[in-house]
Amino acid sequence: MKVCTEKIQIFNPTINIRQHKNNFDLLRLIGASTVVINHAYPLLTGNVNHDWFEKLNGIFGTGTLVLNIFFVISGYLITQSLLAKNNAIDFFIARCKRIFPALFFSIILSVFVIGLLATKLSSIAYLSHADTWKYFISCSVFKLRFSLPQVFTEPYFHSSSVNGSIWTLAYEWVMYISIFVFAIIGILQAKWKYLLLHLLIIAAMIFLDQHPQLTTIKLLGIESTRMVNLYVYFMLGSLLFIFKDKFAIKWFYALAIFLIWIVSFKTEYCSIISFFAISILTIWVAFLPISFLQKLTSSGDYSYGIYVYSFPIQQLIIYYTSAQLSIL
DSSP: OOOOOSOOOTTOSOEETTSSOOOHHHHHHHHHHHHHHHHHHHHHHOOSOOOHHHHHHSSOOHHHHHHHHHHHHHHHHHHHHHHHHOOHHHHHHHHHHHHHHHHHHHHHHIIIIIHHHHBSSOHHHHHTOHHHHHHHTTTSTTSOOOOOTTBSOSTTOSOOOSOGGGGHHHHHHHHHHHHHHHHHTTTTTSHHHHHHHHHHHHHHHHHHHHOGGGOOOEETTEEHHHHHHHHHHHHHHHHHHHTTTTOEEOHHHHHHHHHHHHHTTTSTTHHHHHHHHHHHHHHHHHTSOOHHHHGGGTTOOOHHHHHHHHHHHHHHHHHHHTTOOOOO
16 A cells, blocks of 8 residues: 655645554444443333434434444445455355454453352352353344343343344345455446446335335344445545545535535435534544544454453443442
8 A cells, every 4th residue: 555655734635545554443443432421321221212313313313324434434444454365265264253253252251250159049059040041152143132131221221232233233244245246246446337236235225224014024133224335435435545536525525514514414415414514524534634533443453352352341330339329
């Protein structure tokens, strides 16, 4: 990747997404932290209608917004990784290293630490319970389980799920496979064919998103309605990488896109405009020159760790305080 050596001012007319430094880790850190805060409300109070952003736009809350941003970033970076490696084995090894070690350890932590601390059963009864071991062997992203026997079942718990965050892993993995297939058949490398194919796919997905009654399939833990929505964001992120040399947006265009998105709130066009506005603005923000904030993630990307471990830790805190905490 070519490193841009030019100094770029905060309101530079064009943000060149080929520059080396970026804010992807920062965006993911902010996003993961936002999810922690967003989960605190329903886990502690049961209030699922607290979200100010959902009240503002009428369609989705901050949690969904952050999830959409994550999938845009994932589509961009996974495409970059696949084309850089150009090797099936290396690509899947990299993906497995990213996902499974932290997931496996979170499952071990949930079963043998959190479960033993929080279950109403005796230790022997808990460890000999079939559901405990079903949870333990649910390491595949397509066979994840969320509850352990008699864990987090007190009346003050508004979810008995031990780790409710990790449901998105199955969707993420399907998208890894899909983009790998595009690479194998040569479509990913043929950018204009890739664009044409995905304009057709995205159009179909948006149509299905507007008619969710047509997509009610659930297979291997994947709900088709959620897949339709997340696939569009992922593939728009992928396309933005494929056409990175063509993508250079002036700040006032970004402002115009943002304003159009805001104006669309609570209208029938909001979800469609959101697909494109969120995707373009995410990548634009990712390459803004804000080096003083990039120092927050200079030692690495912690977002996945926050994503995998925060939910069970929150549940354990609620358990030990009997939910006698403020949201703050």
